[in-house]
Amino acid sequence: xxxxxxxxxxxxxxxxxxxxxxxxxxxxVAHPDYPLDLTGDELRGLYRDLVIVRRVxxxxxxxxxxxxxxxxxxxxxxxxxxxxxxxxxGPHDMVFPTYREHGVAWCRDVEPIKLLGLFRGVDHGxxxxxxxxxxxxxxxxxxxxxxxxxxxxxxxxxxxxxxxxAGAAIAYFGDGATSQGDVNEAFVFASVFNAPVVFFCQNNxxxxxxxxxxxxxxxxxxxxxxxGFPGVRVDGNDVLACLAVTRKALREARDxxxxxxxxxxxxxxxxxxxxxxxTRYRLKAEEESWKLKDPIERLKAYLVRGxxxxxxxxxxxxxxxxxxxxxxxxxxxxxxxxxxxxxxQHVYADPxxxxxxxxxxxxxxxxxxxxxTGE
Amino acid sequence: MSETLTLAKGLNAGLRRAMEDDPKVLVMGxxxxxxxxxxxxxxxLQKDFGEERVIDTPLAESGIxxxxxxxxxxxxxxxxxIQFDGFVFPAADQIITQLAKMHLRSLGAVTLPVVIRIxxxxxxxxxxxxxxxxxxxxxxxxxxxVVACSNPADAYTMIQQAVASPDPVIFFEPKRRYWDKxxxxxxxxxxxxxxxHEARVVRAGEDVTxxxxxxAVKTCLEAAEADDRSIExxxxxxxxxxxxxxxxxxxxxTGRCVVVHEAPVFTGFGAELAARITERCFYRLEAPVxxxxxxxxxxxxxxxxDHYLPDLDRVLDAVDRTFAW
Ligand SMILES: Cc1ncc(C[n+]2csc(CCOP(=O)(O)OP(=O)(O)O)c2C)c(N)n1
Ligand SMILES: [Mg+2]
Numbered sequence: 001x002x003x004x005x006x007x008x009x010x011x012x013x014x015x016x017x018x019x020x021x022x023x024x025x026x027x028x029v030a031h032p033d034y035p036l037d038l039t040g041d042e043l044r045g046l047y048r049d050l051v052i053v054r055r056v057x058x059x060x061x062x063x064x065x066x067x068x069x070x071x072x073x074x075x076x077x078x079x080x081x082x083x084x085x086x087x088x089x090g091p092h093d094m095v096f097p098t099y100r101e102h103g104v105a106w107c108r109d110v111e112p113i114k115l116l117g118l119f120r121g122v123d124h125g126x127x128x129x130x131x132x133x134x135x136x137x138x139x140x141x142x143x144x145x146x147x148x149x150x151x152x153x154x155x156x157x158x159x160x161x162x163x164x165x166a167g168a169a170i171a172y173f174g175d176g177a178t179s180q181g182d183v184n185e186a187f188v189f190a191s192v193f194n195a196p197v198v199f200f201c202q203n204n205x206x207x208x209x210x211x212x213x214x215x216x217x218x219x220x221x222x223x224x225x226x227x228g229f230p231g232v233r234v235d236g237n238d239v240l241a242c243l244a245v246t247r248k249a250l251r252e253a254r255d256x257x258x259x260x261x262x263x264x265x266x267x268x269x270x271x272x273x274x275x276x277x278x279t280r281y282r283l284k285a286e287e288e289s290w291k292l293k294d295p296i297e298r299l300k301a302y303l304v305r306g307x308x309x310x311x312x313x314x315x316x317x318x319x320x321x322x323x324x325x326x327x328x329x330x331x332x333x334x335x336x337x338x339x340x341x342x343x344x345q346h347v348y349a350d351p352x353x354x355x356x357x358x359x360x361x362x363x364x365x366x367x368x369x370x371x372x373t374g375e
Numbered sequence: 376m377s378e379t380l381t382l383a384k385g386l387n388a389g390l391r392r393a394m395e396d397d398p399k400v401l402v403m404g405x406x407x408x409x410x411x412x413x414x415x416x417x418x419x420l421q422k423d424f425g426e427e428r429v430i431d432t433p434l435a436e437s438g439i440x441x442x443x444x445x446x447x448x449x450x451x452x453x454x455x456x457i458q459f460d461g462f463v464f465p466a467a468d469q470i471i472t473q474l475a476k477m478h479l480r481s482l483g484a485v486t487l488p489v490v491i492r493i494x495x496x497x498x499x500x501x502x503x504x505x506x507x508x509x510x511x512x513x514x515x516x517x518x519x520x521v522v523a524c525s526n527p528a529d530a531y532t533m534i535q536q537a538v539a540s541p542d543p544v545i546f547f548e549p550k551r552r553y554w555d556k557x558x559x560x561x562x563x564x565x566x567x568x569x570x571x572h573e574a575r576v577v578r579a580g581e582d583v584t585x586x587x588x589x590x591a592v593k594t595c596l597e598a599a600e601a602d603d604r605s606i607e608x609x610x611x612x613x614x615x616x617x618x619x620x621x622x623x624x625x626x627x628x629t630g631r632c633v634v635v636h637e638a639p640v641f642t643g644f645g646a647e648l649a650a651r652i653t654e655r656c657f658y659r660l661e662a663p664v665x666x667x668x669x670x671x672x673x674x675x676x677x678x679x680x681d682h683y684l685p686d687l688d689r690v691l692d693a694v695d696r697t698f699a700w
């Protein structure tokens with residue numbers, strides 16, 4: 001029995017329910033539920049974001065190849081899902097990311113260098129989630145969806161929903177994560193409490209080597225119905241559609257209408273991480289077919305054709321992206337290694353006797369080597 | 376016939392032989408099929424034994440272990456791969472509350488021959504949750520057998536013995552030693568394998584006993600080589616049951632003992648060893664049993680792991696201290 005022969009198997013082809021506002025060819029199409037009116041500045045801003053986060057990502061991959069990072073999880077191919085949803089966020093919203101949300105981090109003003117600390121191995125993240133409305137990266141698959149649901153329950157209890165101080169929580173996770181108990185429990189909690197949380201699933205078709213069919217037999221967005229809230233599938237390579245769909249879901253959440261599941265239908269163009277070798281499990285042809293749906297090319301085509309952007313603007317963005325990448329490289333090479341005392345910091349909020357004792361003993365141990373010239 | 380294999384290949388060969396010997400043996404986990412596992416331990420098994428026996432599961436550890444229990448109830452012998460140590464915790468309830476206790480709850484009617492393979496330990500420059508040593512959680516749970524291989528030959532034999540065990544076995548694999556090579560007798564009959572729960576003296580010595588398992592065994596051997604004193608090194612191989620006889624026999628001779636593991640020292644497995652040795656060898660001990668291991672902190676970012684992991688210097692420092700007592 002192979003999975004393909006299973007009754008009701010989905011296949012991974014595009015399905016008619018997909019919300020799209022910009023075709024792969026860069027043509028603007030309308031959708032009755034998702035009107036979107038953006039200024040030229042806003043459209044150019046989205047393009048700039050997309051190009052810069054792709055460039056940052058490429059730099060991080062290069063830094064990994066050169067041994068400067070231990071590992072990198074590339075967002076290549078998923079820029080539109082992340083920038084579209086990221087630019088839908090308001091100041092009171094709170095993001096709960098996985099380890100791949102570099103584009104969303106960009107939208108939340110987390111400097112790219114901050115993301116590199118975890119992958120270089122100098123810290124475990126280390127930005128202040130409250131300052132950016134962007135929680136720490138979560139590597140354990142699915143855990144953060146429950147945190148988002150709980151955070152949303154807090155927003156609810158603050159009594160701000162429906163006011164201009166209202167915010168929503170948004171949880172990012174992958175197609176693979178939808179199999180985790182935590183994610184399903186998050187759906188139940190969010191639903192039962194009608195919590196202001198948006199579940200943003202980037203279905204990039206793969207969980208390391210496992211294709212979507214190993215996780216589901218129905219389109220993922222349809223699962224929402226079973227939990228009792230709306231689900232929508234959006235073209236994850238269409239930055240405009242991702243923006244419009246996420247905006248609506250966030251607005252409804254902030255208004256007290258409860259959760260939404262968004263399935264951004266996209267593709268992981270690169271390896272799972274820099275240590276992965278996708279040639280072992282997927283075909284080049286699949287990658288090639290997704291290349292034709294590139295999120296940046298289609299926006300570029302639309303901007304140029306509609307004379308919203310000229311070559312000077314495109315060049316300017318290229319230059320800026322290069323600068324950001326160069327700055328990132330420089331900052332990465334200058335990232336100081338933490339000293340051994342860092343081992344013992346921040347384990348507890350209040351002083352802890354054993355940690356203190358071990359810190360002192362280890363310092364004395366290290367000091368015992370000093371002056372020992374090894375004659 | 377002896378072949379030179381890496382530890383990962385030793386496991387692969389052992390799994391292959393277990394699957395050939397018993398059609399009820401299944402392999403299941405995330406990415407174990409087409410990819411052959413992120414460390415390639417199950418490489419080629421799906422190709423040769425099919426998708427029915429080598430199962431790429433949905434991404435859900437509780438689901439994997441829970442369904443493995445169900446398969447075992449139906450007569451299968453599942454070998455589960457947990458991709459990294461830090462990801463076993465979503466399955467903790469199924470392991471601790473269900474897997475460990477069902478034999479007892481059924482008054483012996485039910486046996487659950489499930490093996491849970493866990494790549495463990497640090498030293499590969501990984502991001503968080505990929506370098507942990509969670510053995511004490513499982514040795515603390517009655518009903519589970521807990522073993523840790525340290526070299527290719529043991530990997531080959533121990534995985535087969537774990538599969539053959541009627542009890543659940545937590546099987547720790549030292550991930551930074553996956554690429555270590557050594558000769559493995561791949562044709563030895565199973566009766567010739569050393570018993571699964573027996574410790575082994577991997578280096579004989581007179582002055583002090585080093586106790587280790589998994590990745591720390593090699594560290595201890597290197598420390599022993601680098602020192603002029605006569606250092607005995609014991610690879611425990613099995614943590615539960617513990618071959619306390621082999622341990623006390625050694626400490627009775629040497630009178631000194633240092634335990635080395637990567638897990639935090641505080642309430643780590645070494646505490647159990649120190650207590651038992653003290654109970655049994657009290658009058659023979661020249662110094663307290665000392666422990667070298669991780670700090671009472673979470674596993675650090677990789678640029679600090681060399682400080683966190685017990686190395687040759689820290690092991691010998693402890694040896695010095697037992698002599699200076
Ligand atoms: C609980 C847990 N199990 C296993 C892993 C190992 N792992 C890391 S990423 C990954 C696949 C995730 O796939 P998906 O949710 O689709 O996200 P993507 O990586 O495609 O963005 C796995 C199995 C993990 N990080 N956490
Ligand atoms: Mg995925």
